[in-house]
Amino acid sequence: MLTSVQEILKQLVPIYPEFVLIAFALSVLVVDMFLNGRYTHLLGWYSLIGIVIAASMTIILGGVQGAFFSGTVLLDPFSQFFKLVFYLACGLGILIAMKYLDIEDIHRGEYYALMLFATAGMMLMASAGDLITIYLGLELMALSIYVLAGFMRKDSRSNEAGIKYLLLGAFSSGIMLYGMSLLYGLAGTTNLDGILAFLRTADLKNPVLFLSMVMLMVSFGFKVAAVPFHMWVPDVYEGAPTSVTAFMSAGPKVAGFAVLLRVFTHTLDPLHADISLLLSGLAVLTMAVGNVMALSQTNIKRMLAYSSIAHAGYALVGVAAGGQEGAASVMLYVLIYAVMNMGAFGVVIMLRKAGMRGEEISDFAGLGKTNKTAAFLMLIFLFSLTGIPPMAGFVGKFYIFKSAVQAGMIWLAIVGVLFSAISAYFYLRVIMLMYMYDPKEEFGLVQSPALALALAISVTAVIVIGVYPTPVLEFARASVAGLL
Amino acid sequence: MLKYILIPLLPFFGFLIAGLFGKYLKERAATVAVGGVLGAFVFAVSAFIDVANGTIIDENFYSWILIGNLSVNVGFQIDQLTAVMLMVVTFLSTLIHIYSIGYMHGDKGFSRFFAYLELFTFFMLVLVMGNNFLVMFVGWEGVGLCSYLLIGFWYEKKSAADAGVKAFVTNRVGDFGFVLGMMLIFTTFGTLDFTDVFAQATPQLAAQNIDLLGIEVGIVTLICLLLFVGATGKSAQIPLYVWLPDAMEGPTPVSALIHAATMVTAGVFMVARCAPLFSLSHTAMNVVAVTGAVTALFAATIGLVQNDIKRVIAYSTISQLGYMFLGLGVGAFSAGIFHLTTHAFFKGLLFLASGSVIHALSGEQDMRKMGSLRRKIKITYAVFLIGSLALAGIFPFAGFFSKDEILWSVYNAGSLGRSLWMVGLTGAFMTAFYSFRLIYLTFFGKSRMDHDVEHHVHESPPVMTVPLMILAFFSITIGFIGMPLIPHANLFANFLAPVFPHVQHGGTDHGLEIGLMIFSVLVAATGIVMAYVWYVRDTRIPDKLAEKFSGVYTLLLNKYRVDELYNYLFVDGLVHKLAGVLHRIGDVKIVDGAVNGVARLIGQASERGRKMQTGFVQEYAFIMGLGLVVLIGMYYVVK
Amino acid sequence: MINQIVFLYFAAVIVLSAVLTITRRNPVHSVLFMLLLFFHIAGVFVLLNAEFLAAVQLIVYAGAILILYLFVVMLLNVDRESKSDRANRFWPWIVAFGLVIFAEIGLLVARGSFPLEGGQIMNKTGIKELGIDLYTKYLVPFEIASVILLVGLVGAVMLAKKKND
């Protein structure tokens, strides 16, 4: 009996990190019942311990590569890279949430459990070796996020965000499933390597193949917020609790890119010419809409939503460029993006306190005078989002556009740089407000050790990666090796 | 090695101290700041001597971005060109720091001002010292940022804040070219290091073409043109010059340091740095030369009728930068850099002196409300006169040597050169005219000052006048390091010779050269005399003329209505309704002119887009479905 | 031949009841037509030798999910449906748009081919194989599915419960 348990545990080694996260999530749910609403923030720190343990397991498993569980789960440097990004996003998401949940009066243990479930889902997406695993990982993530988006039960904006995200998410899942079913019908298998093997010998002109590829593109495009599948983003980002928005803008989007890269640059690689054409079209649209629409926003969360759309556009340029360099540039970009965006949301969350929503851009007026540190951090994050050297955002963009030029898509790089020039307007507006206007009224900012830690981590990452990106860049390049 | 690193680091430390502890240091922040730049200057001199003795420094500290076997390093390079720039930047920066102690005395943002100024100096030094394009770009972006902060320094003034944004955004357009050029260099050469790139810049490479949306373009030409787009933004050339006149909203020392002596010359420096690339492409060189010449003339004509003392000098800066590009464009790289150097001195002098005038008049900048100041502020008048003579190009002032070296090279550059020479000479005439119009309006004639203002007129304190006198001294003498005619007497060109192997030497006909020199001095003198007649002897002439040619006059006064033209092209031509979207979207109005035009267009698109975002889930789903249908439909396009 | 007739019957009812589902004014009626639809889909599954799935379709889909819908519809008892519009004002356009989608998918499928089409028809019922596959090959997805159900449970309870906290 004992040996068989050991046997089973041994077989589970490749999914230990996911296993740990789910176990922690379950225990959070159980413990929460006994805590009776007190000391809930301890559950946050407890969840962080879970993340750290899972992260160290992922690192230990770094040497293990290959397909497990009949090919449904893959362990490779590619998935490990993304898992580390997810840990980062989830950890930062939990840190910035703790105080905020108190203020919103929604501090319940389920929050942390759902964050962990969502993270486990994202990790499964990244290491999926089978369409079924992709689908299930995606749904696990999405379902948790639907609930998180509607987490403020008494706030009808939050409810609305939840239902909007759910309806559109389910709609896009329906499209994805249809595409997956066609792909299965063609290839006779749902295994990604199997599909690749099939495509190597198949007639690539088969319209059904194109149809299924497009349907997958639509639903993955939905997850990464590519135009025209982006419409949910501003509304959901605005309505969801800010800490959830921060997590959403980093986690699920990055997970979407993990799947996008896995499926489009690995599995469907024989179709690269078509994919590249369609994706570059989507990338241009995405950059255009994201950057232009961000200009006229008055709500900071909506502005950051459009900015996150725009950033998805830059990353799509890298996917369209394809190849080792393209994929590596996307990976580096999403990492940097996740960190700087979480940081920006971390500052936004500081403005929220009882009696003041702190979501209007005009609320930032005079922040440079009332709270120098917060304003300066925001300045760094916004400069990084604009792509001004030596912040990390510049390195990310540089590498993306470089890989596009290298892949012979100079026009795409030109368009990208042009739109990134436009983006200076709306990031600058916030900076102007912070430094060049007087505060409307005296207000203190909400501070907490957890939030401070989150901001310290992200600002350090933004500056260090900006000044010395080589290790991270090498890491991304090494991680892409298993993909192609 | 350490002493070279200290050149940029000292100002950076100055920035940190003044920035972090400004609250406690109060006006002592200035001491720290001046100490920082002065230290940098001392080390720069030492570096200059090393270079003069033949030590070229090119050192990498660490690899910044490492992509496979390609790497971009953070490293510094000090060669002859950098050494010259280091001297100019640190010397002027020191003087202007000292001057600012007097000028900014009592301002509530005193320590903040010095912190920004130090940060600017740091980035400017990074810009000139970088040994590859990316480090240069870091400095490039950095100086842009500081310029934005300093223009908007008095942000309570709305126009100042707007001007800051305009400068930043216009520069982003230029940076767009720079980034693309850099990317193309990276993919073409596989490196961004100046030495490696230039080593590979061979005529064979110049023959290679690249397909750009169906048009075959020489790859080197494309790179150079993209870089030049960057240069036009930073150095205020047509069509991206619009930000510089507005930038005069900043404190005057800022105008002197950033918008005359250093930052605006970054574009010239960059083109000169890339001389080995540019000299491979005739097209690019011609574009540079023509842009420079046209800007030189164009800005000069606007300068003829402006009434704001600083704006006249601003337009003259644009015009002089045009001359530098004209020189570079005909291959006279060292002449261009020479003009950059002399210009830094006399234009810095003019700005600081105008600051002294404004200071004396309690903030008045309109020349129509000045006059007869020469007896009241004697030192300022004297140095202003020296600066103007240098600007007008009268022998033996500094401007004469550099401008004539450029014009002589232009004259010898084929048939295109001859016509550009004519343009340049016309510009020189106008330069002389408007710079003395300024002198006469300000210092001669009857006083048109308000009574209160007149009562308070006073000479500036020594902390301001001493830097002025030092600059005046150099404005007279610095030209002699570039003596023409006598063999080997052009020390400046000899010094820079190793950096510019492709220098096109002027003709050898000394007789002709002397003739042309005398001719151009005469032309300048005519301008001065004409200004004298119009503005001192018979002051009715300008008004009469303005009346008679009111169309031309208004056109010039309104700066050719370029701002309006940009508005028309980008807004009216494309969109019917002119709604002030940006007014509505927040209380931040983004400047007039070109920037506003594009911004408004985009802003309108943005507003329309907002209306499409109706909040109805089904609309969102429908747009997704539409995307699906279009993407499926693409099958018939691709197959 | 008989198979084809049976299929056509199923197909016709499926399409018809689907159309009725999305057009009925009263959501309760929609649910009932959906029930009819699920029965016929189960019939199609039987036709495809997937008896187990047919059973699952009836037990889980019809028996659980639809009943849940019915519960909530009746719980909320929103009877405004009888007065206000059932569809948004763009519906004629969207029906046309739907025809475009159908035409596109149909055309592409008609022009394309499924490489393995015409293979042997599976004779095994496959329940045993299904079970073995589910617990060996697809173990991890199976476990994820259980977590998904848990998240659904936790989420639904957490959101919908009335607790005075």
Add this chain to the structure above:
Amino acid sequence: MIPLSWYVLLSAALFTIGVVGVLTRRNVFIILMSIELMLNAANINLVAFSHYLQNLTGQIFVIFVITVAAAEAAVALALIILLARNRGTVYVDEFNIMKG
């Protein structure tokens, strides 16, 4: 012997009807049911392919799809209950606080 394309056409029809339902109906329940229609369309495809390919993966996929549909329905209905409680409506076009 039923041609495979018949199944695919049936599923395409069901998919389209689902899409039209999602895009037209105002009642959020019926939108959810329309989404179920889309999922069922995919299921028909999967089972049909599974049958013709002699391969059980498709059927297994369907089991998972049904599972997820159940969980999703639970969360969706919970959110609808919340909205009905807070906003008193189940019409999607009245869920439009957030826009622009």
